[in-house]
Amino acid sequence: MIHQKEEIQKTFRQGSKIKKSKLTYIGSILLIVSAFLPSLDVLSKWLIPGMEEARDSRGVLMTVNIWLATLYIAPVIIILANYFKPNPWLNFFPLLMFFYAGAVYFSPVIGYEVNYLAQNSWLFFVISFLGAVCFMYLLKYVRRITLLEEEQILLNEEVQEEFIRLTTEINILKNKLNQETK
Numbered sequence: 001m002i003h004q005k006e007e008i009q010k011t012f013r014q015g016s017k018i019k020k021s022k023l024t025y026i027g028s029i030l031l032i033v034s035a036f037l038p039s040l041d042v043l044s045k046w047l048i049p050g051m052e053e054a055r056d057s058r059g060v061l062m063t064v065n066i067w068l069a070t071l072y073i074a075p076v077i078i079i080l081a082n083y084f085k086p087n088p089w090l091n092f093f094p095l096l097m098f099f100y101a102g103a104v105y106f107s108p109v110i111g112y113e114v115n116y117l118a119q120n121s122w123l124f125f126v127i128s129f130l131g132a133v134c135f136m137y138l139l140k141y142v143r144r145i146t147l148l149e150e151e152q153i154l155l156n157e158e159v160q161e162e163f164i165r166l167t168t169e170i171n172i173l174k175n176k177l178n179q180e181t182k
Contacts, residue, residue, distance in 0.1 A: 027084025034077040035093035037070035038101045071101070092136055099128035099135075 041063040044051050054062040078094055103124040107114040114124055 021085075023084045024086055027081045027086030028090050030077050030081035030084065031086050031090040032093055034074040034081065035097045037074040037077070038067065038097050040070050041067040074098075089136075091139075092132055095135055096128055096132040099131045100125055103128050 044066060045063060051063060052061075056062055056065055074094065078091075104114045107124065
């Protein structure tokens with residue numbers, strides 16, 4: 001039991017140390033790619049002439065289709081990336097971009113029109129940055145609480161086992177004492 005407690009403490013201390021391997025690099029690259037996917041429609045407007053007016057067979061702008069597709073694909077890439085054990089701090093970038101995309105998308109609700117990755121969206125980018133930082137600290141806090149709960153459970157099990165061992169030892173000694181007095 002003491003060994004498990006030391007392992008939990010060691011795991012928590014090593015949380016800031018990042019294991020570097022090829023798989024970690026692949027996972028980290030996937031996280032960064034997933035962060036830029038929601039911007040793919042804007043990048044396509046910049047790089048491909050006429051993309052801003054291009055429509056599909058239903059009359060929907062192609063950039064809207066690209067944006068929706070990337071919103072569905074990015075979470076899958078994030079989940080896949082986590083199987084490669086990437087640097088956990090890189091989760092910040094997809095969080096930032098999704099907070100930003102959500103803030104820009106819902107900006108008309110609060111009466112403010114924001115263009116994605118345009119100059120008038122810097123305030124929303126700063127707000128999204130702060131939101132992502134707060135979320136990362138929340139995740140770290142939850143991890144710390146989880147480790148403390150695991151440590152408490154191990155301590156309780158250890159105390160219970162020690163109590164049972166001592167109770168058994170006391171009973172054995174009582175039996176020996178009773179036999180010697182007879």
